[in-house]
Amino acid sequence: MIVIETISDLTAQIAEAKSKGLTVGFVPTMGALHQGHLHLVQKAAAAADLVVVSIFVNPTQFNNPDDLLKYPKTLEADCALLENHADLVFAPATTEMYTRVESKKWDFGRLTSSLEGHFRPGHFDGVCTIVQKLLTIVQPDWAFFGKKDFQQLAVIQALVRAEGMPVSIVPCDTIREPDGLAMSSRNMRLNHQQRQDALLISRTLHLLHDHKDDCNIEQLLDLGKNAFTPASGLSLEYMAIVDALTFEPVEDKAAHPHAVILIAAFVGDIRLIDNIELKWADTLAKKTA
Ligand code: PAF
Numbered sequence: 001m002i003v004i005e006t007i008s009d010l011t012a013q014i015a016e017a018k019s020k021g022l023t024v025g026f027v028p029t030m031g032a033l034h035q036g037h038l039h040l041v042q043k044a045a046a047a048a049d050l051v052v053v054s055i056f057v058n059p060t061q062f063n064n065p066d067d068l069l070k071y072p073k074t075l076e077a078d079c080a081l082l083e084n085h086a087d088l089v090f091a092p093a094t095t096e097m098y099t100r101v102e103s104k105k106w107d108f109g110r111l112t113s114s115l116e117g118h119f120r121p122g123h124f125d126g127v128c129t130i131v132q133k134l135l136t137i138v139q140p141d142w143a144f145f146g147k148k149d150f151q152q153l154a155v156i157q158a159l160v161r162a163e164g165m166p167v168s169i170v171p172c173d174t175i176r177e178p179d180g181l182a183m184s185s186r187n188m189r190l191n192h193q194q195r196q197d198a199l200l201i202s203r204t205l206h207l208l209h210d211h212k213d214d215c216n217i218e219q220l221l222d223l224g225k226n227a228f229t230p231a232s233g234l235s236l237e238y239m240a241i242v243d244a245l246t247f248e249p250v251e252d253k254a255a256h257p258h259a260v261i262l263i264a265a266f267v268g269d270i271r272l273i274d275n276i277e278l279k280w281a282d283t284l285a286k287k288t289a
Contacts, residue, residue, distance in 0.1 A: 003079060003089045007137055010090050014052070014138060022049035026140035026167075028131060031055040031091075032072035032185035033081050036175035040144040041085045043172055047142050053082055054090040054134055060103040061126030067271070072188045090138075103129040108158040110247040115262060116151045116273070119237055127152055128159050135165055143167050148174040148182050150260055150275045154247065174274070176202065182274045194267040197233030201263050204228075204239075205276040208261055213281040217241055217250055220261075228265065237264040237271070244277060253280045 004010045014024060025048030027040045033055075044051045055078055062068035075091060082089055094101065103125035106112055112124045135143060145153045157169050175183045180202035181195070190198055204227045208220050215223065221239060228236040242249055243256040250256040262275040 001079070001083050001086055001089060003091055005090075005092055006096060007092065010052075010088065010137060013088055014050070017050045018139075024048055024050045024052060024138065024140040024142075026135070026138045026143045027051070027053045027086075028134050028143065028145075029053060029055055029078075030057045030071065030185065031078050032074050032188060033078045034175075034183045034185065034187075036146055036148065036183035038081060038085065039175050040146060040172050041082065043170065044142065044144050045085060047170070048140070050088065051086045052088045052090060052138050052140065053086045054092075054138070056090075056092055056097060056130070056134075058097075058126055058130040059094060059101055060098070060129055061123050063120045063122050066269070070189065070269075072185055097130065097133060104132075106155075106159065108155055108162070110242075111151065111155050111158050114151075114242070114247050115238055115240060116264070119264065124152075124155050128155065131156055132159060132163065132165075135160070135167055140167055142170050144170045144172055146172050146174060147277075148184065148274065150244075150262060151247065154245070180206065182272075184272060186270055186272060189270050190267060193233070194270065198267050198272055200227060200232050200234055201265055201272060201274045205261055205263060205274060209276050209278065212278050217253070224261070224263075233267060235266045237266065239263050241278070254282070 025044030027044050029037050041051060041053060055075060057071055057073060059068055079089060105125055106128040117124050145156060147153060153171055160167060160169055179199060181199055182202060204224050208224050211220060211223060224239050228234055241259055241261050244258040244260045250259045259278040260275050261278060264273045
């Protein structure tokens with residue numbers, strides 16, 4: 001495994017690999033790596049000859065400067081985890097990626113304006129700006145993204161379509177701790193009590209999934225929101241059930257056979273997100289009839 005800090009060194013390594021006919025799998029990350037990231041890297045290794053992982057805490061996607069400051073930075077441990085799994089680790093300085101630390105503007109309708117886009121203004125501009133730069137530099141055959149950031153995944157698929165980028169985006173399942181908590185770099189900041197409280201998010205998602213066919217949308221959302229009592233230790237930012245492709249809010253299940261419930265909530269000052277996909281029993285039945 002080689003750790004690279006400059007774009008020119010990275011492009012030279014990739015050009016050499018491509019000249020030998022090797023395929024490239026890419027996993028972009030912001031570091032503070034966990035088993036969820038490793039799962040993406042393993043998927044990349046199964047698909048491609050050369051596995052490239054980037055570690056870059058992208059300043060332009062943090063709408064909250066405090067969140068950027070507190071974001072865990074663990075490069076040494078990250079490289080130790082990637083050893084034997086990745087071929088190239090790209091860990092550039094901010095000045096390597098940005099001459100001016102600012103984003104381009106991107107508008108993919110509801111995908112960029114709703115939920116994360118609404119509550120984190122500018123976030124997806126930053127994500128699209130850095131992902132476009134990284135994909136242009138790495139030129140991968142496949143790029144791997146986790147469904148934990150379900151909306152980000154939809155935005156990146158829209159970005160790649162809009163820009164005509166020759167890369168396949170591979171969605172990968174959310175990896176959970178044995179008790180259900182979705183793996184996230186932010187979990188490192190949770191203390192013992194907050195870690196316990198945070199379980200409410202995945203438990204609520206699974207509860208709603210269990211009731212998806214015996215409740216209507218309003219009932220499902222009421223059931224979910226009522227779980228976030230003041231005593232829960234969590235403060236709910238949003239809970240929504242939207243179409244998994246368009247992010248249009250679901251009112252009529254039949255019109256949206258593939259939906260997703262998304263939650264964002266604060267545990268103290270730590271913001272966590274999670275989601276679960278929904279396929280309604282009666283629409284599934286119609287498909288298989
Ligand atoms: O999901 C992340 O870690 C980041 O948003 C990404 C895709 C690496 C862009 O900075």
